[in-house]
Amino acid sequence: MGVLDRFSLQGRIALVTAGAGPQFGSSISYGLAEAGATVITASRSLESNLEFAETLRAAGHDAHGLELDISDRDSITELHGRILERFGRLDVLVNSALTRGGHVGGFEEQSPETWELSAAGDMVGLFSICRAFVPDMVRQGRGSIINISSIYGVVSNDPTLYEGTTMRQPPSYTFVKSGMVNFTRYLAAYYGKQGVRANCISPGGYFNHQPDPFLENYCRRVPVGRMLNHEDVQGAAVFLASDASAYITGVNLMVDGGWTCI
Ligand SMILES: NC(=O)c1ccc[n+]([C@@H]2O[C@H](COP(=O)([O-])OP(=O)(O)OC[C@H]3O[C@@H](n4cnc5c(N)ncnc54)[C@H](O)[C@@H]3O)[C@@H](O)[C@H]2O)c1
Numbered sequence: 001m002g003v004l005d006r007f008s009l010q011g012r013i014a015l016v017t018a019g020a021g022p023q024f025g026s027s028i029s030y031g032l033a034e035a036g037a038t039v040i041t042a043s044r045s046l047e048s049n050l051e052f053a054e055t056l057r058a059a060g061h062d063a064h065g066l067e068l069d070i071s072d073r074d075s076i077t078e079l080h081g082r083i084l085e086r087f088g089r090l091d092v093l094v095n096s097a098l099t100r101g102g103h104v105g106g107f108e109e110q111s112p113e114t115w116e117l118s119a120a121g122d123m124v125g126l127f128s129i130c131r132a133f134v135p136d137m138v139r140q141g142r143g144s145i146i147n148i149s150s151i152y153g154v155v156s157n158d159p160t161l162y163e164g165t166t167m168r169q170p171p172s173y174t175f176v177k178s179g180m181v182n183f184t185r186y187l188a189a190y191y192g193k194q195g196v197r198a199n200c201i202s203p204g205g206y207f208n209h210q211p212d213p214f215l216e217n218y219c220r221r222v223p224v225g226r227m228l229n230h231e232d233v234q235g236a237a238v239f240l241a242s243d244a245s246a247y248i249t250g251v252n253l254m255v256d257g258g259w260t261c262i
């Protein structure tokens with residue numbers, strides 16, 4: 001098998017939580033599907049996941065949409081059951097869902113209630129979905145977990161970036177994303193000998209028509225001089241999902257244009 005063959009995801013079943021989302025979710029789903037995986041996306045709106053799966057299928061890929069509320073344990077159990085019933089196993093789990101509703105406002109605007117909201121999805125939910133699928137991966141002796149963290153899981157927000165805008169920097173986001181990075185290392189260490197790998201991808205900011213002052217500040221500070229686009233994270237996702245990264249576990253792959261190198 002040649003080196004490029006090892007990047008193939010042909011025959012692999014991959015779940016991308018919030019994988020139909022317009023930014024990183026769909027980007028990762030497209031990347032995995034183009035590499036040959038059967039891609040399942042799941043979030044609260046079954047309809048949008050079914051629609052997205054239809055779009056992927058129209059492009060010649062194998063894709064399916066299911067429902068998931070990452071903050072609801074029963075919903076995770078149900079998704080797990082459905083996937084095992086329909087596909088028999090899961091090879092790749094990409095945790096991309098984020099309970100955005102819990103990450104609003106800056107330090108002064110946040111409250112214990114907003115923290116509880118984010119904790120339910122981004123802490124308990126992250127644990128619960130791994131808890132559901134990892135035993136199956138252990139049984140099959142193979143699995144790749146990819147957690148989508150952020151530059152803000154590694155460094156803090158730079159408050160000067162947001163000057164001249166109404167954008168806020170929720171501390172809960174930094175909290176859950178940094179926890180995710182070390183939780184990934186825990187999984188990697190704990191399950192490495194059973195064939196289950198766990199890695200993080202920590203992207204920088206996705207270009208989403210942010211206010212001009214923010215864009216100027218961001219692009220001036222980041223070494224590559226621009227924000228991320230749809231393709232930027234796909235290579236990392238395919239790499240970590242595939243056998244090309246068979247000896248890589250517990251890493252936090254920065255896809256940040258050099259944000260954290262200075
Ligand atoms: N956008 C960025 O600049 C950026 C930068 C670094 C990391 N990230 C990370 O990338 C991931 C995707 O974020 P994004 O910004 O591309 O899209 P986003 O903000 O749209 O991500 C949130 C997604 O999570 C889903 N979601 C929300 N609550 C949910 C719930 N209770 N159950 C299931 N799904 C739920 C939403 O449907 C949505 O698709 C997130 O983990 C985010 O932290 C984003």
